[in-house]
Amino acid sequence: MIRSRAHWATAGLAVTALAGLSACSAGAAPGGSTDAEATGPVTIEVWGWNAETGEQVAEAFNEAQDDVTVKYVLQASNTATQTNFQNAMEAGSGVPCLVQGFAPLTTMVVNGWAQDITEQVEPSADLYNAGALAAAQVDGKYYGLPSGSDGQFYIVNQKTFDKYDVEVPTTWDEFVDVGRELKKHDVDVTNLAGEDPSGLMNLAQQAGAEWFAIDGDQWVVNFTDEGTLAAADVFQQLIDEDLVSNQTYMDKPALYKYFDSGKMASTTTQWWSLTGYQTGFPDSSGDWAAYPIPQFSDAAEPVTPGRTLPSFVPEGCENPEAAVAFSDWLTTPEAIEAGRNEETGAVGFPVQIPDPSAYVEEVVPKDFFVDDKAAGEEIVAAQERVIGKFELGPDYDAWFPELQDQWGKAVAGEITLEEALTAVQEFVAADLESKGISYTVAE
Amino acid sequence: MSVNTHDNHAGLREPVPGSPHDRRPGGGASPRGHTPRGHTPRGRIPRWNWRTAQSVKGASFTFPFLAGFALFVLVPVGMALRESVYTTKSTGGLGFGGQTVSFAGLDNFAAGLVDGPFWAGMLRVFLYALVVVPLTQVLSLALALLLDAARRRTAARFRIALLLPYMVPGIVATMVWIYQYSPTVGPLTPFFEMFGLDVNFFSSSMVWVSMGNLAVWGAVGFTMLILYGALQSVPHEVFEAARLDGASELRIAWSIKVPFVRGSLVLTSLLSIIGTLQLFDQPLLFRAVTPETITRDFTPAMMIYDQAFKVGNLNYATALSVILALVVGVASAIIYRFTNREES
Structure with missing residues (x-):
């Protein structure tokens, strides 16, 4: 872990997260159970370790609509997320509604952590590219949120x-x-x-x-x-x-x-x-x-090869549709803009959407390639062909x-x-x- | 070491002790001369005589420690023991249907006792300990003797400097050394090249040396400090007597100082052995540089970690932990008995 692979993976995930994966979760949504219908928005907790832009993206989402309130709970790391999540699941309380993927999706299913959200995901499948949809499935069902893979x-x-x-x-x-x-x-x-x-x-x-x-x-x-x-x-x-x-x-x-x-x-x-x-x-x-x-x-x-660790909606979350709504919103231009890192000025590359070409210029570093434009085109092409699963x-x-x-x-x-x-x-x-x-x- | 200091003061104050007896705690160190004859708490706790009350009061100082000890050692050990006699299995199929836990008796221990990779790891760290532990002790003793021979002010400066590596957390130290060893950017490779030596610290054959050097570097300061502390408690009149008899400094060091710190040497050796048998973080990091040598079950502790947090077999991992604890306990007992017998 400690090994370099995790290093790379963590770095990648941190960035990916700001593009689209920030997990959400619907912990103890107080109004959720009985008399909630007419009252205010559903509140869900989203757990992830995106220290740079996790919270600002959640805030932008909360401002953009009135149905769901996302509370971004910043975790220290991938490992910390897993530890805290396992504790919450053991305790059966404070379970979030969306968690950034800290392990492969099938592992989440085997452990009984991820819930089947096929019903909620299918209506908005158009928002995502084929690789992102493939990555979110186990045995033909959606146990994860469509999550972009970084095409090689x-x-x-x-x-x-x-x-x-x-x-x-x-x-x-x-x-x-x-x-x-x-x-x-x-x-x-x-x-x-x-x-x-x-x-x-x-x-x-x-x-x-x-x-x-x-x-x-x-x-x-x-x-x-x-x-x-x-x-x-x-x-x-x-x-x-x-x-x-x-x-x-x-x-x-x-x-x-x-x-x-x-x-x-x-x-x-x-x-x-x-x-x-x-x-x-x-x-x-x-x-x-x-x-x-x-x-x-x-x-x-x-x-092109490319894998990812999709975010998922934990078992016990009562508002999976709210988590999916947040995930769907992350594909919008305003969400991508909201993920702009204030320090570096960079947006995360939205690898889950069908056509990320509008953003590729932002991720091609200056003076690294002989030809920036050609490099950008290759990055987009890799994204189009990514297998994902x-x-x-x-x-x-x-x-x-x-x-x-x-x-x-x-x-x-x-x-x-x-x-x-x-x-x-x-x-x-x-x-x-x-x-x-x-x-x-x-x- | 507080024991030694105590003996020291007692020794200096009382003119009697001539022979170099190194008593273990509980031996002579009773609260002499503190009998509170004046104010017996007879009124407040009528059922107890003052002696019992005194003992209870004294013992009460250990309660905070005992509470912590119970909470963070005894309870987890109890939980581990319970965990180790169960087994967790999937309910079958694709594994999506949840898990069942069933009582397995001593099955996990039986499996652990014949687990090839586990015992291979044990043998590995044992052989490693055979080299690293004596090396650490000898180096530390040499340093402690040198410090003891130096003037107090000089000694104080070196003492801090030598203790610095001990203050660096193990993981950080390993990272630092990995960069030192780096064949490309580290300073050591060009250094050895100056002498015409082509040394690759990352190669499979050198990884033991690389880790051993790191372990010794990290442990010498601490061990040296304990031994130095023990040396301070040697009554100085013994040296004077030896010098009057014409003994050289070397002879004094060998025949007086070393026997005096034997008790401390036993202690530091034990600590060193326990630490070595539990070898974990260094190989875990060195795994990245020589993965073909350092496998995931390279040492017993690494195997336990792998079983618990990678394979996900907590039951088996705790059983292996218990076995490792027993091995460490037995090894410690043997060494303690062995060295103690020599002493008497």
């Missing part, structure tokens, strides 16, 4: 590419070839942090992998399907031929220095990382260019550390990625067994 795109150090006369890859096979080409000049095509398997998860998602599927009353576990093995193959070649570096996110100054040195030619990324790059890459700023993320050559249509099953928290362990060994060359994935699959099976959850391992 690909940035390259154009100067390095030009210097060695290398073409920017459009497929993952080309990507590996580029790695071989650059290696001749002692340049790494990208960095694979040993502690962070999210790159593998993203690539597997892009390749159409399905680690967990629901078949009637049981889970179908498959960490070695065609898509996953295709993704693993890309990384395996990079590792075997030593085409990548393995710097840790924990040592961020070192990582940025290395990214900035021109010795690392490219990386996949998402919009919220850009500001950090701009300040962290003093030397190479201005040399970078954005491109679509490489595709698998047999892909039917281009897709990648089912992580009922015990993500249990198996993710195991995946980290196995990924670390594979990146260090101790085992192959296929062996690593098989080991994770065995771990998942054993864990589901011990938890009494029905499953089958796909052949």
Whole structure:
């Protein structure tokens, strides 16, 4: 947690939250139960850890309409939100009506925390893009609020590419070839942090992998399907031929220095990382260019990986429609404007709406890209193609550390990625067994 | 150490004690000379004689501590024990239907006793302790002896400086050292390069050294302070006698000072062993730099954390905690018994 992945994730979530996820919850809405009909607005509590703009967005919402009053309860962090939320659920009182997602949605469902809000969400589905709607569902029902995922795109150090006369890859096979080409000049095509398997998860998602599927009353576990093995193959070649570096996110100054040195030619990324790059890459700023993320050559249509932790309405909230109303309002231009950070002057990129192109200029940092306009277009395009959903099953928290362990060994060359994935699959099976959850391992 | 100071004062005041006896608390330190003969509280609490009243009054000073101890130690231990004999399972299907808790007896303990990764972690920290604990003690003792030999004013300055690492929270210290170790931005790699050494503190083979160095750095100040405190209580006339007999400073340190602080050494060793067996935050952070070496169940405490907060098996995690506590308790008892016997 403490590991860098969480770092990135937290940073991303904090920003995402201001775009649209700020959770809400309808704690002890006093007028809610019996004689509420004619009286004043419904009051709901929204829990999240968006210290920058959470409250100002809630205030703007309260001013904009008279039906719902949102009280934004600022939590210290992702972990603090989880702790306080679990306590409230245990106590059965003070349960909020909207909570910023602190864990994958299916985990919320398995723990009995998220309520089915299909009825409330469906009428306003038009407000959201397909990825946001997909991410909010488990087993075909909405247990989460539609939440935008940050679409992945690909940035390259154009100067390095030009210097060695290398073409920017459009497929993952080309990507590996580029790695071989650059290696001749002692340049790494990208960095694979040993502690962070999210790159593998993203690539597997892009390749159409399905680690967990629901078949009637049981889970179908498959960490070695065609898509996953295709993704693993890309990384395996990079590792075997030593085409990548393995710097840790924990040592961020070192990582940025290395990214900035021109010795690392490219990386996949998402919009919220850009500001950090701009300040962290003093030397190479201005040399970078954005491109679509490489595709698998047999892909039917281009897709971009991207996942999210949707906000949800807890069980026990009596006003789910109020939570959904707030979430819907967050897609409006006035809400996005209300989320403008007073200090930095930046708005959050509204990744949940169908067309965020009007706001992209705001998230492209100045003087980082060779061509700001082209970069903006790539960011929007990545958003349009984002998959959003990648089912992580009922015990993500249990198996993710195991995946980290196995990924670390594979990146260090101790085992192959296929062996690593098989080991994770065995771990998942054993864990589901011990938890009494029905499953089958796909052949 | 308050014990030692007490002995010291008693020793200085009373001319009797010649031999270097290091008494444990409760031995000789009774409230001598404080008999309040004048005002017996006979009127207020008629049923008690003054001795009982005195004891009750004295004992009452411990109530705030006992209340805290009960609330934050005994009650949680009780709850943990209860938790450890149950098992929580999903009601089946996709796992969406809630959970059932059932009594499992000692199943969790039975599973824990044969849990390979758990005991592998235990062996790991045990071997690590074999190196780190003696190293810490020896270094601290050396520093304490040097400080003791220095003039008081000089000693005071160094004492603060040496204690500084102990004041830095463990997580912060680890972060600081991770940057020191960093092969790219840290100062240590170029430093060793000056001598033609290519040292990568983040590599799998070096991670033990990296963590051990950090642990020693953090613990030396505290241990040194305790030993230094104990050294202050050595009666100075013993040194004078030794010097008159022609003993060198080195001989005095080895034959008089070290035996005198043996009791404190036992204490600091025990604290050090307990801390090492519970090794947690350092490997947790170093996990990011060598994930292929430091797995999620690398030490017993890490495994317990993983079981409790990642896997979500609180019942099993508490059972493992109890086992770890027992191991630490047994290890402490053995060392205590062993060193005490040597003393007598």
